[in-house]
Amino acid sequence: MLAIQFDHFGGPEVLRPVELASPVPGPGELLLTVEAAGVNFADTHQTDGSYLGADALPHVPGSEVVGRTPDGRRVLARVSHGYAEQVTAKESAVLEIPEDLEAAHALALMVQGLTAWHLLRSAARLRRGESVVVHSAAGGVGSLAVQLAREFGAGRVLAQATGPAKERLALELGADAVITYPLxxxxxxxxxxxxxxxxxxxxxxxxxxxxxxxxxxxxxAGFTAVDPARLGRLNASVVGFWLRPTLAAPDAVSGPLKELFALVAEGRLAPVTGGSYPLADARQAHEDLLARRTTGKLILTP
Structure with missing residues (x-):
């Protein structure tokens, strides 16, 4: 089968198409034939070594796919090596999805959708009437966070984006205004x-x-030091968030995903789809993502 692999760390240039044997599912796993694989900014950190150690090489990146089970069900799944024509997934990490749901929309709700949901609900603990600023508001997470902030009761939603087209998109998604600093x-x-x-x-x-x-x-950028005394003067806090450990918490996936899918079905949440690339062109997808030439969700199609 065709897969995208890298055997040393670096930029998009280290990604290369290779032929690998089809994976063999273990106990409690399913073999999926991939319809589309999601591209996330975290994948670029895997590629440059920010997330992985050398002992993980060679590595096939990718954390989410839409695919088919052997019995023909169409599913959305969290995986470990998604940039491939076939992948294995734990049965517990598979969610059946409708035939008429666009793959890019489904994939947008997995990593980016869950990230945006937990940023607002779990990390920021947004309260009704509060103001929210979303950086990179036209991106995969940002475009959903703008909409969800409004849905969750924010008083004002302010967007930061790079360039007129992305600023217009953020406003179309429901941002009250585009900001620059100082506010x-x-x-x-x-x-x-x-x-x-x-x-x-x-x-x-x-x-x-x-x-x-x-x-x-x-x-x-390099490490940013945060002086506790500065936080005291501001009477404010800095909250760190990483999706991966968050997903291990009870009901961190099924409940939020159910809400996100319902909002899409009701027309109250519109995932923004970006480019669709052939699987073999994963390098180009990463280059475009890093150069900020994209908006919304990027996918790879075998």
Whole structure:
């Protein structure tokens, strides 16, 4: 079968198509024929070594797929090596989905949708009427977070995005305004996956008892030191968030996913789909993602 693999760390150039033997499912696992694999920013961290050690090489990245079970069911699944024509998945990590649901929409709700849900509900603990700033508001997580913040009762939703097209998209998704720093008004919650200078600007823009939730470092900036005395002066907090350990908590997946699928079915949540690339072009997908040429959910199709 065709798969995408890397045997040393680096940028998108280390991703290469290879022929591998089909995986063999173990106890409690299913073999899935992949219809589409999701591309996430976390995949670029796997590729450059931010998430993996050398003992994991060679490695096939990818954490989510839409695929078919041997008995013909169409499913959404969390996996470990999704950039391939066939994958194995734990039966407990498989969710049957409708035939008419676009693969990109389903995949958008898995990693990005669960991330956005938990950022607002679990990490920020958003309260009705609070203001929310979403960085990278046209991206996979950001585009859903803008909509969910409104759905969860935010008083104002403010978007940060790069470029006029992405700013327009954020407004179309329900943001009240596009912002640049310094803010004209303090924010109760800021969701940041960029880091670096933007993180620092956001921290100074928090209202009393505000929360800055950091869940990524797309700027690839160095370590940002947070002085406790500074937090005391601001009367604010910094909350770290990583989806992977969050998913191990009871009902961290099924409940939120059920709510997300219901919101889509009711027309109250619209996943934004970006590019669709042939599986063999995974390198190009990573290049476009890192260069910020994309919006919404990217997928690879075998």
């Amino acid at each position: 004209a008004e303090k924010a109760d919650v800021v969701l940041d996956a960029v880091g670096g200078e933007l993180f620092d600007q956001a921290l100074d823009s928090l209202a009393s008892f505000g929360r800055l939730v950091t869940y990524g470092n797309s700027a690839r």
